Amino acid sequence: MSGLLDGKVALVTGSGHGIGRGHALELAKHGATVIVNDLGTSLDGQGTGKVADEVVQIIEDRGGKAISDFSDVGDEESVDLLVERAYSQLGRLDIVVNNAGIVRDKAIWNMSVDDFDLVMRVHVRGSWLTSRAVARKWRDESKETGGKVYGRIINTTSGAGLQGHFGQTNYSAAKAAIVGLTQTLSLELASTGATVNAISPGGRTRMSATMAGAAAPIEPDERSEEEFDPKDPSLGSPVVAWLASPEAGHVSGQVIKALGENIQWLKGWTPISVVSNGGKRWDASKLGGIMGIDVFGTRASGLRMGG
Numbered sequence: 001m002s003g004l005l006d007g008k009v010a011l012v013t014g015s016g017h018g019i020g021r022g023h024a025l026e027l028a029k030h031g032a033t034v035i036v037n038d039l040g041t042s043l044d045g046q047g048t049g050k051v052a053d054e055v056v057q058i059i060e061d062r063g064g065k066a067i068s069d070f071s072d073v074g075d076e077e078s079v080d081l082l083v084e085r086a087y088s089q090l091g092r093l094d095i096v097v098n099n100a101g102i103v104r105d106k107a108i109w110n111m112s113v114d115d116f117d118l119v120m121r122v123h124v125r126g127s128w129l130t131s132r133a134v135a136r137k138w139r140d141e142s143k144e145t146g147g148k149v150y151g152r153i154i155n156t157t158s159g160a161g162l163q164g165h166f167g168q169t170n171y172s173a174a175k176a177a178i179v180g181l182t183q184t185l186s187l188e189l190a191s192t193g194a195t196v197n198a199i200s201p202g203g204r205t206r207m208s209a210t211m212a213g214a215a216a217p218i219e220p221d222e223r224s225e226e227e228f229d230p231k232d233p234s235l236g237s238p239v240v241a242w243l244a245s246p247e248a249g250h251v252s253g254q255v256i257k258a259l260g261e262n263i264q265w266l267k268g269w270t271p272i273s274v275v276s277n278g279g280k281r282w283d284a285s286k287l288g289g290i291m292g293i294d295v296f297g298t299r300a301s302g303l304r305m306g307g
């Protein structure tokens with residue numbers, strides 16, 4: 001097992017289940033040592049207990065390297081300790097994928113302040129805390145060496161944050177905040193050499209299963225190679241691996257649609273090129289294995305397809 005991310009250390013929050021699990025498996029496949037963070041338990045409530053351990057086991061069985069972590073991403077002390085632990089135990093932290101998430105859907109008139117606070121806490125405060133902890137490290141490293149660090153933050157937004165979604169005033173506010181966090185962080189970290197982007201993923205997960213009429217969740221490692229399921233939560237993971245790789249060192253401040261849900265529509269769509277912020281052109285055909293990408297140009301010229 002070797003690849004683009006050999007020697008790199010990646011933290012994926014909330015990677016015990018769903019989309020985050022897909023990211024952890026994908027980053028490990030490309031050679032990264034992955035810190036699998038999740039405070040949750042296994043889907044059946046039985047198994048070995050903490051679900052992060054199960055994902056570590058899957059990665060190790062496939063020849064990769066990983067350690068588990070059970071921190072709550074909304075807890076300041078735990079997050080600071082988690083980042084310290086990455087440096088003391090693994091010597092570095094190069095990639096942070098802020099994926100942990102939760103929903104508490106209700107019409108606003110039925111929504112409690114706790115429903116609002118919990119969703120904001122996990123998505124916004126959690127992503128901000130990990131970003132601050134690692135930004136401090138990268139700033140110090142870049143000052144010490146007088147050079148650029150290898151740093152990647154990949155945040156997770158949602159269509160709900162960009163277009164709105166019934167029952168999700170808390171969640172859509174949180175996901176819109178992630179876009180602002182991403183763009184400001186990308187500016188603040190630019191001098192260190194680190195990049196900050198966000199993805200808008202999709203998939204048949206525990207989270208999507210809470211919606212009315214939704215099918216049961218599937219976990220990324222349960223999919224057979226032959227089976228094509230447009231709701232497979234792992235379909236966005238190649239985008240994450242690419243953003244985490246040296247190949248994407250020039251891409252920052254972007255929000256990229258990286259999902260399974262629209263994959264049917266994207267099938268047959270050949271991304272040739274994308275115009276990103278500042279009119280910089282990059283070649284989407286290099287995104288090997290990715291079915292299609294879309295860039296929300298909130299401060300930009302938007303999406304264009306060349307060819």
Ligand SMILES: NC(=O)c1ccc[n+]([C@@H]2O[C@H](COP(=O)([O-])OP(=O)(O)OC[C@H]3O[C@@H](n4cnc5c(N)ncnc54)[C@H](O)[C@@H]3O)[C@@H](O)[C@H]2O)c1
Nearest residue numbers: 014017018019039040072073100101158202203205206207
């Ligand atoms: N499923 C979708 O269609 C979809 C669409 C758009 C965006 N997203 C986003 O993708 C991300 C992953 O969602 P998913 O569908 O895989 O959900 P999921 O529920 O399957 O996984 C989320 C994981 O986060 C963990 N988690 C929750 N709170 C945590 C905390 N405080 N600290 C650490 N871990 C915590 C949970 O235990 C769980 O394992 C979320 O940010 C979500 O908002 C999902």
